[in-house]
Structure formats: structure tokens, C-alpha cells
Amino acid sequence: MPEKTFKMLQINEKWCKGCGICVAFCPKDVLDIKSGKVIIKDIDACIKCGQCELRCPDYAIYLGGEDNEK
Amino acid sequence: MKNKTVKLMQGNEACVEGALAAGMRFYAGYPITPSTEIAEISAAKLPRIGGKFIQMEDEIASMGAVIGASLTGLKSMTATSGPGFSLKQENIGYAAMAEIPCVIADVQRGGPSTGLPTSPAQGDVMQAKWGTHGDHPMIALSPSSVKETYEVTIKAFNLAEKYRTPVIILMDEVIAHMREKIEIPDKDELEIINRTKPENNFENYNPYEVKEGELVPPMASFGEGYKFHITGLVHDKTGFPTNKSDVAEDLINRLVKKVEKNTEDIVEYEEYFLEDADIAILAYGGTARAVKSAIDMAREENMKVGMFRPITIWPSPEEQIRKLAEKVRKIIVIEMNLGQYYLEVDRIANKLTEVHKYGRVNGELITPDEIISYIKEV
Amino acid sequence: MPSQLINNYFRTNSLPHIWCPGCGNGIVTRSIVEAIDNLNLDRDKVCIVSGIGCSSRASGYLDFNTLHTTHGRALTFATGIKMAKPGLEVIVITGDGDCSAIGGNHLIHASRRNINITTIVYNNNIYGMTGGQYSPTTPKGDKGTTAPYGSIDTDFDLCNLTAGAGATYVGRATVFNPKLIVKLIENGIKNKGFSFIEAVTTCPTYYGRKNKKGSAVDMMRYLKDNSINIETAKKLEDNKLKDKIIVGELYKNIRPEYTDEYNKIVDSF
Numbered sequence: 001m002p003e004k005t006f007k008m009l010q011i012n013e014k015w016c017k018g019c020g021i022c023v024a025f026c027p028k029d030v031l032d033i034k035s036g037k038v039i040i041k042d043i044d045a046c047i048k049c050g051q052c053e054l055r056c057p058d059y060a061i062y063l064g065g066e067d068n069e070k
Numbered sequence: 071m072k073n074k075t076v077k078l079m080q081g082n083e084a085c086v087e088g089a090l091a092a093g094m095r096f097y098a099g100y101p102i103t104p105s106t107e108i109a110e111i112s113a114a115k116l117p118r119i120g121g122k123f124i125q126m127e128d129e130i131a132s133m134g135a136v137i138g139a140s141l142t143g144l145k146s147m148t149a150t151s152g153p154g155f156s157l158k159q160e161n162i163g164y165a166a167m168a169e170i171p172c173v174i175a176d177v178q179r180g181g182p183s184t185g186l187p188t189s190p191a192q193g194d195v196m197q198a199k200w201g202t203h204g205d206h207p208m209i210a211l212s213p214s215s216v217k218e219t220y221e222v223t224i225k226a227f228n229l230a231e232k233y234r235t236p237v238i239i240l241m242d243e244v245i246a247h248m249r250e251k252i253e254i255p256d257k258d259e260l261e262i263i264n265r266t267k268p269e270n271n272f273e274n275y276n277p278y279e280v281k282e283g284e285l286v287p288p289m290a291s292f293g294e295g296y297k298f299h300i301t302g303l304v305h306d307k308t309g310f311p312t313n314k315s316d317v318a319e320d321l322i323n324r325l326v327k328k329v330e331k332n333t334e335d336i337v338e339y340e341e342y343f344l345e346d347a348d349i350a351i352l353a354y355g356g357t358a359r360a361v362k363s364a365i366d367m368a369r370e371e372n373m374k375v376g377m378f379r380p381i382t383i384w385p386s387p388e389e390q391i392r393k394l395a396e397k398v399r400k401i402i403v404i405e406m407n408l409g410q411y412y413l414e415v416d417r418i419a420n421k422l423t424e425v426h427k428y429g430r431v432n433g434e435l436i437t438p439d440e441i442i443s444y445i446k447e448v
Numbered sequence: 449m450p451s452q453l454i455n456n457y458f459r460t461n462s463l464p465h466i467w468c469p470g471c472g473n474g475i476v477t478r479s480i481v482e483a484i485d486n487l488n489l490d491r492d493k494v495c496i497v498s499g500i501g502c503s504s505r506a507s508g509y510l511d512f513n514t515l516h517t518t519h520g521r522a523l524t525f526a527t528g529i530k531m532a533k534p535g536l537e538v539i540v541i542t543g544d545g546d547c548s549a550i551g552g553n554h555l556i557h558a559s560r561r562n563i564n565i566t567t568i569v570y571n572n573n574i575y576g577m578t579g580g581q582y583s584p585t586t587p588k589g590d591k592g593t594t595a596p597y598g599s600i601d602t603d604f605d606l607c608n609l610t611a612g613a614g615a616t617y618v619g620r621a622t623v624f625n626p627k628l629i630v631k632l633i634e635n636g637i638k639n640k641g642f643s644f645i646e647a648v649t650t651c652p653t654y655y656g657r658k659n660k661k662g663s664a665v666d667m668m669r670y671l672k673d674n675s676i677n678i679e680t681a682k683k684l685e686d687n688k689l690k691d692k693i694i695v696g697e698l699y700k701n702i703r704p705e706y707t708d709e710y711n712k713i714v715d716s717f
């Protein structure tokens with residue numbers, strides 16, 4: 001993943017199957033599972049490393065969207 | 071007057087010459103008697119004209135490679151014999167389902183199993199029709215001379231391209247290894263059919279979309295800019311799998327109808343002394359040669375015997391056989407098996423006339439003399 | 449909205465895919481398109497061929513020329529395509545059962561020919577599509593529905609198999625480390641010859657449950673804790689490597705490529 005990104009963590013809830021892989025291997029404990037779907041628990045802790053995106057088998061979580069931090 | 075090329079050649083060689091004339095540019099095969107010369111000659115000739123030959127690791131692989139190559143736009147074929155034909159069946163079904171044009175020459179030999187590898191037989195007639203599982207269209211052609219092998223092979227490619235379906239050439243060891251003089255026609259005398267291509271509609275291309283009133287979808291090749299999906303699963307017009315029963319029903323029916331509705335275009339046959347015949351012998355492939363001699367002999371004895379010879383085995387010339395049955399007192403089906411095509415003829419003709427069978431499975435040819443004796447017997 | 453990468457290379461209208469929760473197949477499939485994206489390949493020239501099984505459903509989700517073939521035969525169709533049109537970048541997606549049991553013959557012969565095809569096997573150590581029967585890569589002693597008392601078959605090391613048969617680029621990575629999968633696939637595609645990438649993936653539904661391997665997360669953790677890079681492994685004694693997954697670039701060689709050799713014959717006339 002790029003060192004500096006303005007991208008934000010995005011969740012595509014429809015595709016999430018709730019396996020919990022992203023939650024377990026997030027180095028900053030940003031994520032959680034609620035009602036069988038991933039949720040962002042602590043966005044401020046996110047370092048945008050993108051490990052969740054790489055390991056999500058369902059393409060339900062990724063860094064992307066608007067450059068709204070510019 | 072153009073210079074005609076006259077050559078002495080084997081049936082297997084004529085098969086390759088016909089294939090090359092039809093535009094075959096890819097061959098994948100596995101050695102098996104008595105079809106091997108088709109592979110050997112293809113291996114020698116194809117690279118000389120920019121074509122490709124590959125000897126695969128087994129029969130199944132060669133059928134797979136043929137389908138893959140056809141998907142890139144090359145006219146493709148393979149050749150085999152009984153045991154290899156059995157092994158190829160799953161992928162032949164794939165070609166029928168995914169509508170991939172390809173030609174399979176099956177030089178029949180004695181079976182079942184390893185059987186009689188170097189002896190003639192016609193035991194794959196039903197395998198050609200029903201060898202792969204499920205309902206599917208099938209076209210099978212059976213030549214009875216070296217010259218006709220050349221012509222039938224061209225026709226096989228034409229039908230494969232026109233109807234996007236696998237076509238079987240049912241040869242037998244007699245025709246495959248016999249040498250005859252044949253006249254090679256000029257290229258411009260031949261009718262060569264190529265698959266219909268889609269009309270450069272890259273964005274909205276559906277690989278199985280059929281125009282109103284038609285049965286065969288146009289076919290794109292891989293690498294041309296269409297990004298489409300092909301599967302052996304039941305699929306809709308987009309090419310993607312579906313479990314919908316109505317889509318499955320429509321698809322399989324359309325596949326079968328491609329052949330059924332075009333029987334007139336596909337069916338070819340020969341009639342020999344049938345005008346005044348009251349006994350008709352039905353024979354095909356190598357066996358028909360002995361039958362022809364037998365009829366010549368019988369005619370000298372004033373016996374009213376004629377021959378009906380289907381060149382197209384599948385779909386069977388049903389209408390012609392029915393008309394024949396209405397006309398003659400008896401039909402005798404003579405073939406180098408224990409009565410496979412007899413089943414088809416009997417199905418069509420048995421309410422209209424008597425149908426008899428005469429067959430052989432010991433690897434020896436049926437002779438004209440024994441045919442005469444059998445005619446006298448019935 | 450999916451990510452740009454997924455949007456660009458997947459047929460997103462066919463997503464979500466059919467794979468079970470926690471199945472690693474989606475990770476491998478994403479890694480394949482990331483490698484393709486990194487290499488900036490002309491997607492009209494990319495042809496993805498798969499066989500039958502869970503893994504082989506991947507071809508349908510990917511927006512390239514895609515071909516879903518018969519069980520075990522993906523490499524045969526792919527060989528026909530590559531021979532007929534060597535300009536196409538042919539990638540085969542297969543599974544452990546598909547490529548090493550029913551398709552084992554084709555795997556060793558494609559390796560032997562060194563034909564320029566990149567094969568990615570999704571090795572989940574089980575037949576998933578049919579419900580959990582043991583495969584040629586189910587570790588000896590592990591269970592499947594057809595090995596209720598534990599498999600007595602010795603399992604294949606697919607990388608040793610293909611390297612031994614003549615493949616010129618062989619690597620292994622696990623779905624815990626997708627970056628390595630991406631790197632190996634990129635190098636595999638760049639290699640002019642037969643490349644074989646084993647992506648060790650997770651099947652929590654069948655293999656995991658049958659063998660008490662825990663959840664998808666537990667299985668990922670197992671991959672993390674038991675993978676050793678080949679470079680590290682070289683320095684370790686054999687007893688430290690027992691039951692470990694050796695990952696990285698395992699084998700490289702340079703040999704004449706098959707379609708090149710054939711074209712030399714064509715060009716000689």
C-alpha cells in the first residue's frame with residue numbers, strides 16, 4: 001500500500017460474510033464484527049496499511065473513495 | 071483446362087488433405103492404430119503452412135487442446151480410434167455444450183476395450199451418437215472410398231463451422247489404409263464455410279445470443295477484444311452459468327434443434343440400383359464396397375437388389391429410409407458390428423417393411439459372396 | 449461500491465462470489481488481478497482458463513477472456529490456446545484435486561514442455577465443491593469424508609512435482625501473505641516458460657471442520673505461524689522444517705519455451 005494515502009477505509013457491507021479475518025489481523029484493532037458484518041470500531045486508530053483489503057476474501061473492505069482528508 | 075492433381079493415397083492421408091483444404095490449421099492428437107497416419111501426416115504438413123501440430127499426453131488432452139485452439143479461431147481437429155474415442159467423449163460433450171466447432175476422425179477398430187487394434191470394425195456407430203452424456207446434437211459422416219474421405223472431411227469442417235458443433239468422421243480400417251487414386255479438386259472449386267463472426271459489438275457481445283429465427287450464435291475468438299466467458303455448465307446468452315430450469319430447457323433444445331432442423335442440409339446418401347429393387351441393403355463405410363459388388367453380382371442373376379448408403383450417419387436420413395421402407399419388401403442392414411445402425415433403421419422402418427441385420431465382429435471383412443448367400447436366405 | 453482494482457478487473461455483477469465465509473480463494477483471485485494490474489497487461493490478450501472445483505469458479509468472476517473447462521483439463525485447453533495463439537497471456541486457475549489428481553498427467557506434461565503458461569493452484573487440501581473428500585494434498589493422517597479414519601495416502605508436494613517435471617518458475621505462498629502471492633504471480637507471468645504458483649489457501653468449511661482446525665481466523669493464524677521463507681529455511685536444520693510450509697521462490701531455471709521451439713520449425717520453411 002502507498003505510504004501516504006488520502007483514501008479512507010470503506011466497507012461494502014453487502015459483500016461481507018463476517019469471517020473476521022480483517023478484524024483479527026488489523027494491527028491497530030480498528031475493526032469489529034457486529035451482527036455478522038464488519039464494522040469500523042475506531043477509525044482514528046487506522047494507519048491505512050491496507051492489510052484488511054489484501055486479506056478480505058470477499059472484497060468487502062478496502063481503502064478508497066473520496067480524497068476527503070486533503 | 072486446369073491441371074488436375076491426381077494422386078495415389080491412403081484414406082488417412084485423404085482425410086488430412088481434405089482437412090487442410092477445408093482450412094484446418096491446428097491438430098492435437100495421441101497415437102492410436104489405425105488412425106496414426108492422420109497425426110503423422112498432419113505433423114509433417116501443418117508447420118509448412120504456418121499451422122500447429124501437437125502430440126498431447128493422452129486422448130483427453132488432445133480433445134481439450136483442439137477445443138482451446140478452436141476458441142482462438144483456428145479450425146481444429148483430432149483423430150483417434152475406439153478406445154481413444156471413448157476417452158474423448160467428455161470433452162466432445164463440452165464442445166457440443168459450449169458450441170465449439172471441431173472435427174474428430176474416429177478410425178474404427180474391433181472392440182470393446184483394446185479389442186482388435188489392426189482389424190476393421192464399425193462398432194462406434196452408437197458411441198458416435200450417444201458416447202457423451204446428456205442430450206446433445208451430433209453429426210457423424212462415414213466415407214466409403216479414399217476420394218470420399220477427402221470430400222467428407224471438408225464437409226465435416228464446413229458443418230462444424232456452420233453449426234458450431236463437433237463433427238465426427240466415422241472411418242474404418244478398410245478406408246483408412248486402402249490406397250486409391252484420387253483427383254484433388256482445385257481450391258476454387260471447393261465450398262469452404264467459416265464460422266459467422268459477431269459484428270464488432272465489443273461492449274454488448276453476448277456469446278450465446280441468437281438472432282431471431284436463427285439457431286446458431288455468431289462466434290468471437292479469444293484475443294479479439296471480446297471479453298467473454300465460456301463454460302460447460304448450463305449457461306444463458308451471456309455465457310455465465312445458471313440453474314434456471316427454463317434457460318436449461320431452452321439451451322439444450324436449441325442445441326439439439328441446430329441439427330434436427332437442418333437435417334436436409336446435413337444429410338447425404340447414395341442410392342444404388344434402388345429404382346426397381348424389392349430388397350434394399352443398407353450399408354455404409356467400408357462395408358458398402360462389398361455390398362456394391364454383391365449387388366452387381368446379384369443383378370447378373372436378375373435379383374432385384376439395390377443399396378441405400380447413408381454418408382451422413384447422424385442425423386440419420388430418416389425421411390429417405392422411411393420412403394425406402396414404403397417401397398421395398400425387405401431392408402437388410404449390413405455392418406461390421408452386431409446390429410447398431412440396424413436399431414436406427416428398424417426404428418424408422420419396422421412398421422413399413424421387414425428389417426434384417428447381418429453383421430460381423432471377428433475383424434474380417436464381409437465378402438460379396440456371403441452377402442449374396444444372405445440375400446438368398448432371407 | 450467495490451475498490452478500484454475489483455471494479456476494474458472483476459465482473460462485479462456476478463459478485464459476491466459463491467465461496468464460503470473465510471475461504472481463502474477470494475484472496476488468491478484478488479492477488480491474481482493485482483499482479484496483472486502491476487504488470488499492466490493488455491487485458492484483451494489475457495486468457496484465464498480454469499478446471500472444475502471451488503477454485504475454478506474464479507474464471508467466471510474475472511473480466512478477461514475466460515474459459516471454464518472440464519474437470520482436470522484446464523491445462524489441455526490452455527495448451528491448445530497457447531499453441532494456436534502464442535501472443536495470448538494464458539493463466540490457468542486450478543485446485544489441488546483438479547490439477548494433481550484428475551489432471552495430474554496434464555500438469556507434469558505442461559511442466560515438461562515448458563509452455564509459457566502461468567498456473568496458479570488454490571491448494572486447500574480438500575475437495576470442497578463435492579463436500580470434503582480427501583485430495584492428493586490432504587496431509588497424511590488428516591481426515592476427509594472419504595478418509596473417515598485419516599488418509600493413508602502420502603500427500604504430494606506440488607512444487608517439487610512441477611519443478612521435477614520441468615517447470616521453470618515455481619513458488620509457494622499462503623493466503624496469509626497475499627503480497628508474496630502477487631509477487632510470485634508477477635514473476636511467474638514474466639517467466640518465459642511454464643510457471644507454477646502454489647497458493648496455500650483455507651477451507652474452514654470442510655478441511656478445517658473435519659480436522660478441527662478452528663475458525664477461518666485460526667486457520668490463517670496457522671499459516672502465519674507455520675510458514676518459513678525458503679531463504680530462512682536454507683539455514684535451518686531439517687528437524688526445524690518438519691510440517692512447515694516453505695514459501696517463496698522455490699525454483700527457477702531457463703529452458704527453451706515450447707511455442708518458441710515450434711515456431712522455429714514453422715519459420716524454417
